[in-house]
Amino acid sequence: MSDVLAVTEHRRGELRDVSFEVITAGRNLADETGGDLHLAVIGGDTESFADSLNREGVDAVHTVSEGEEFDHDVYTQAVEALHADLDPEVLLMPNSVNGLDYAPAVANSLDLPLVTDAVGLDYDDGLTVTREMYGSKVETTVEVSGDQQAVTIRSAEWPAAEGVGDAEIAEFDVDIEADDGSVVTGFEEVGGGDVDISEADFIVSIGRGIEEEDNLPLIEDLVEATDATLASSRPIVDNGWLPKNRQVGQSGKVVTPTVYLAIGISGAVQHVAGMKGADTIIAVNTDPNAPIFDIADYGIVGDLFEVVPELIEEFE
Amino acid sequence: MKVLVTVKEVAEVADDFEIAGTEVDERYLEYDLNEWDDYAVEEAVQLKENGPAEEVVTVTVGPERSEETIRMALAKGADRAVRVWDDALEEPDILDVETKTTLLEAVVEEEDPDLVLTGVQSGDDNFGATGVSLADELGFQWGAVVNALDYDEAENVAHVHRELEGGVEELTDIDLPAVLTIQTGINEPRYASLRGIRQAQSKEIAPKSLDDLGLDAGAVESDLDLTAMYEPESESDAEIFEGDASETAGKLAEVLREKGVAE
Ligand SMILES: Cc1cc2nc3c(=O)[nH]c(=O)nc-3n(C[C@H](O)[C@H](O)[C@H](O)COP(=O)(O)OP(=O)(O)OC[C@H]3O[C@@H](n4cnc5c(N)ncnc54)[C@H](O)[C@@H]3O)c2cc1C
Numbered sequence: 001m002s003d004v005l006a007v008t009e010h011r012r013g014e015l016r017d018v019s020f021e022v023i024t025a026g027r028n029l030a031d032e033t034g035g036d037l038h039l040a041v042i043g044g045d046t047e048s049f050a051d052s053l054n055r056e057g058v059d060a061v062h063t064v065s066e067g068e069e070f071d072h073d074v075y076t077q078a079v080e081a082l083h084a085d086l087d088p089e090v091l092l093m094p095n096s097v098n099g100l101d102y103a104p105a106v107a108n109s110l111d112l113p114l115v116t117d118a119v120g121l122d123y124d125d126g127l128t129v130t131r132e133m134y135g136s137k138v139e140t141t142v143e144v145s146g147d148q149q150a151v152t153i154r155s156a157e158w159p160a161a162e163g164v165g166d167a168e169i170a171e172f173d174v175d176i177e178a179d180d181g182s183v184v185t186g187f188e189e190v191g192g193g194d195v196d197i198s199e200a201d202f203i204v205s206i207g208r209g210i211e212e213e214d215n216l217p218l219i220e221d222l223v224e225a226t227d228a229t230l231a232s233s234r235p236i237v238d239n240g241w242l243p244k245n246r247q248v249g250q251s252g253k254v255v256t257p258t259v260y261l262a263i264g265i266s267g268a269v270q271h272v273a274g275m276k277g278a279d280t281i282i283a284v285n286t287d288p289n290a291p292i293f294d295i296a297d298y299g300i301v302g303d304l305f306e307v308v309p310e311l312i313e314e315f316e
Numbered sequence: 317m318k319v320l321v322t323v324k325e326v327a328e329v330a331d332d333f334e335i336a337g338t339e340v341d342e343r344y345l346e347y348d349l350n351e352w353d354d355y356a357v358e359e360a361v362q363l364k365e366n367g368p369a370e371e372v373v374t375v376t377v378g379p380e381r382s383e384e385t386i387r388m389a390l391a392k393g394a395d396r397a398v399r400v401w402d403d404a405l406e407e408p409d410i411l412d413v414e415t416k417t418t419l420l421e422a423v424v425e426e427e428d429p430d431l432v433l434t435g436v437q438s439g440d441d442n443f444g445a446t447g448v449s450l451a452d453e454l455g456f457q458w459g460a461v462v463n464a465l466d467y468d469e470a471e472n473v474a475h476v477h478r479e480l481e482g483g484v485e486e487l488t489d490i491d492l493p494a495v496l497t498i499q500t501g502i503n504e505p506r507y508a509s510l511r512g513i514r515q516a517q518s519k520e521i522a523p524k525s526l527d528d529l530g531l532d533a534g535a536v537e538s539d540l541d542l543t544a545m546y547e548p549e550s551e552s553d554a555e556i557f558e559g560d561a562s563e564t565a566g567k568l569a570e571v572l573r574e575k576g577v578a579e
Contacts, residue, residue: 011480011484070486072458076452095444096481097460097461097478097479097480097481098480100436100444100445100448100460100461100497101448101458101459101460101461101478102448103445103448104413104445104446104447104448104449104452105448105449105451105452105458107413107445107449108413108414108417108449108452108453109452113412113414113539113540114412114413114414114443114445114449115540116413116442116443116444116445117442117443117444128543132442132548133440133441133442133545134327134328134329134340134439134440135329135439136548137329137333137547138329138335138340138545138546138547138548139545139546139547139548140338140542140544140545140546141542141543141544142410142540142541142542142543143540143541143543144539144540144541145539145540145541146539181457181490181491182457182458182459182488182489182490182491182494183488183489184486184487184488185487185488185489186486186487187484187485187486187487188477188484188485188487189483189484189485190483190484190485191483201577202572202577202578226572226577226578227578227579228577228578234500234501235500237501238500238501239504240504244483250481250482251479251480251481251482251483252483253483254482257577258575258576258577259571259572259575259577261568261572273481279575280571280575282568282571283554284568286331287331288331289331289332289547289550293550293552293554293556294548294550294551294552294554295552296552296554297554297555298554298555298556298557298567298568298571299554299555299556299557300556300557300564300565300568301556302561302564303561306561307561307564307565307568308565309561310561310562310564310565310566311565311568311569313565314565314566314569315569315578315579
């Protein structure tokens with residue numbers, strides 16, 4: 001019973017990156033528990049998904065052919081049935097939006113302790129999970145008791161698994177009880193509009209450090225003086241100060257400019273997901289410990305209301 | 317219909333702080349209403365103002381101090397509040413999802429709401445799991461990370477959007493009773509008006525112990541043990557510009573010119 005079961009994820013016909021990251025996390029863990037790594041792939045074109053998932057270190061891929069897209073009722077029942085069948089020590093799931101829509105239900109039904117948003121996993125006689133608190137200001141280690149545990153892993157924390165494996169691929173039959181109390185009716189793309197920030201070469205991006213909408217013109221002056229493209233973190237869009245198509249991040253746009261100038265942005269993981277591919281990252285922030293400085297190439301520890309006017313002057 | 321909103325008081329850490337054992341030293345903490353719950357409260361209050369909801373009740377698991385935060389939710393229009401606390405809850409460094417589920421389940425059973433709204437996550441320990449776990453325990457329908465909600469009274473269905481990654485939203489119809497976890501941006505949370513703040517003073521905050529909820533200390537035994545807390549090691553090799561605002565801005569400008577993005 002020291003196996004690891006990892007659940008993969010796909011959307012609109014494609015496996016999502018976290019599916020390959022969960023393989024790496026699962027393999028490392030299975031090496032420590034001394035067990036096998038089992039994968040589950042549920043719904044969609046399971047056959048071709050299973051082929052792609054058959055990477056180095058995977059012992060078995062269990063496919064559940066049920067539905068095209070994510071449906072939490074199907075995922076919950078399928079994972080529970082697989083768990084009962086395989087009896088793994090640790091159950092890994094992605095800490096994605098969909099992961100958060102079924103993992104807590106699975107853990108609750110199976111009566112497993114649940115730790116979400118893991119950034120590190122360690123097994124030595126028991127499971128220890130590393131996770132962050134207070135917007136990444138501190139890191140913690142959490143020991144999880146019990147014989148079996150459930151963990152969701154943060155995306156982009158583990159490298160994607162590579163190589164070709166020789167996993168056993170098998171269809172797993174589950175009797176899914178139809179539940180039409182919640183029904184997915186479709187998808188919608190959001191955040192289109194006039195400007196495509198993903199094409200921009202120089203992005204000036206503004207976060208909650210700006211404090212009030214009235215301070216936005218200051219940044220607009222900078223944008224004009226430098227001929228940059230204006231973007232922002234989520235709270236600015238949530239407040240309605242900028243339209244959704246300006247939001248950079250996990251639920252916004254992914255941008256890859258030559259320079260990303262982050263002003264008054266803390267660098268939360270969901271924001272970083274959208275901008276870490278920039279060639280050069282520059283941060284202006286009053287907090288020297290803000291996580292944005294971890295990924296920045298250049299930084300100013302200082303007040304944007306002092307720095308930005310000076311910067312505008314440089315270019316006028 | 318009756319809406320129950322989970323409201324959490326979260327701690328925010330100052331820019332400079334110290335860690336004492338496995339906690340941030342109390343001196344560096346400030347308490348506030350959880351950002352995501354603020355949106356959940358607003359959504360519930362709007363359901364009341366627009367007709368379908370008759371009553372909005374908040375539930376908090378928290379010590380007496382959290383009443384200040386609860387009053388904020390009451391000032392924004394919730395009708396009354398339940399606050400669950402017990403000495404047994406002082407013990408664990410983190411309350412695990414199971415404990416929160418058990419406590420909230422007991423309150424749901426007493427209150428019998430049609431709709432439960434929670435925040436997607438809390439800003440301090442960001443587990444992001446309580447709402448869905450609670451729904452499973454109750455046998456309610458659920459939806460996680462909801463950023464649009466349109467309740468159809470005739471059908472008793474919530475038409476919701478779930479905000480997936482990468483600018484894609486999933487459209488889902490969810491029968492009530494249900495638990496929805498609310499994402500920021502779904503609405504514009506109001507500021508508490510002076511009148512609201514005054515009214516909140518006379519609204520009920522009902523304290524509940526484990527005993528009141530028919531639970532014993534065993535219900536709050538945690539499977540999780542916080543064994544260490546530390547400031548993450550920065551792997552940064554960022555070049556930090558030194559000097560006053562004009563010097564640092566000058567150096568920044570130089571980099572921008574060097575990279576050829578601004579002249
Ligand atoms: C499911 C989900 C999806 C999400 N998707 C996204 C997303 O796509 N994009 C996104 O950005 N976020 C997203 N978030 C939110 C994310 O977790 C953070 O809440 C958000 O990124 C924080 O934005 P911020 O950095 O602007 O604000 P804060 O975290 O509040 O940071 C403000 C920063 O400004 C600094 N500051 C304050 N005053 C000044 C000053 N005068 N001068 C200089 N600096 C100052 C502070 O030190 C602080 O570091 C998502 C969250 C969830 C749960």
